Amino acid sequence: MKPIVCDVAIVGGGPAGSVMAALLAQQHELKVVMMDPKLDQRWIPNYGVWVEEWEALEKLLGFSLRNCLMKTWPNTDLFCGGSHGIPVDERLRIKRAYGRVDRTALKNELRTRALDGGAILLAKALDAESVVHDEEGSLLRLDDGTRVRARFLLDCSGYQSRLVTLDGTHDPGVQIAYGIECEVDMCPYGEDAMTLMDYRTDYLDNQAAEVQMTAAREPTFMYAMPMGPTRDGKKTRVFFEETSLVARPPMSFDECKKRMELRLKYLGATVLSVEEEEFCYIPMGGAIPVRSQRVVAFGGAMGLVHAATGYQICRSMAAAGPTAKAIADELKKASYNPDTAARAVYDSVWTRTTRLQTPALSAPHPH
Ligand SMILES: Cc1cc2nc3c(=O)[nH]c(=O)nc-3n(C[C@H](O)[C@H](O)[C@H](O)COP(=O)(O)OP(=O)(O)OC[C@H]3O[C@@H](n4cnc5c(N)ncnc54)[C@H](O)[C@@H]3O)c2cc1C
Structure with a gap:
């Protein structure tokens, strides 16, 4: 059987893979294939976010995720008393709204956008050992034997990724x-x-x-x-x-x-x-991927986590727009080269400044 041919193959359909599929397919009109054996399962984490950060994503993504919060609270409380002379019941109230993400609504929103852009979503796993790179891109084999030929390979398979090599010792x-x-x-x-x-x-x-x-x-x-x-x-x-x-x-x-x-x-x-x-x-942080490798990681696979708090979902969503644009810009080049493209995309996310901030703050900012 002939392989499915696409511009970008995305491994993993969690929040990182799904937002990239939505942006690459719908906004950049690229041919996208996203695969995940758990494609139709409910996302497990109950994501909590600062409402301000969540709302700011609208500008960065070009669409709103306001309907993807199931509940918000106008205040955020902390209790740190009982030592250092602080009374045990003293409450620190931050007047900053916090929200709980409706993971089903978020998944539906991103998947609908991906499908609207013509993305192909497959409920299958990539056999990580099967990946072969050549000068045109990468050839992948899925667990049912389906083959996918992609010009660009994006790894959104989470923090246990088996597709990317990390730079140095990873002991977070x-x-x-x-x-x-x-x-x-x-x-x-x-x-x-x-x-x-x-x-x-x-x-x-x-x-x-x-x-x-x-x-x-x-x-x-x-x-x-x-x-x-x-x-x-x-x-x-x-x-x-x-x-x-x-x-x-x-x-x-x-x-x-x-x-x-x-x-x-x-x-x-x-x-x-x-x-x-x-x-x-x-x-919480740890080593980031080597930037001179063919497979580009994103989301948990890329170490996109705020190393002081563990917040990750807003970081990934905020970095998604610039990353999708960097991929699309590379794919448009007449002289497209998958190795050069991968390096350019890594450099667009892990700038010199953000690398210097690692591990103090191991998450890139949109720029
Ligand atoms: C329980 C929990 C609670 C969390 N709470 C918060 C929170 O409140 N706020 C916050 O900001 N962050 C939170 N996080 C951290 C972070 O936001 C999540 O880990 C987030 O899900 C990472 O998204 P991701 O898409 O990169 O990876 P994942 O959500 O892990 O998705 C990876 C996907 O890749 C698929 N996959 C793996 N291997 C393959 C393969 N070979 N082929 C095809 N598909 C594959 C998996 O099936 C999976 O669906 C939480 C994490 C956990 C575990």
């Missing part, structure tokens, strides 16, 4: 979080705010000294999104996540779960039912 600290979407008898935090960090440790005061010492060595905080009362008004829904901001080696999910249970009990909240569990694992 890791953000770990254990989360639950649940119904509780009462929300221990204000309903008019999203609690970004509850770093208090008074919930451990009655625990053994060893437990307290472990928590001092490996601190975690509660991240909570109050989702409002249930239909009968008798309970309330909350997304709780006990989070280790960064640790090397990573903290265990079990420890986060144990602390969440202790904290909620101390705060007087009883979990009545759990709708969904989330196991969050985010490498």
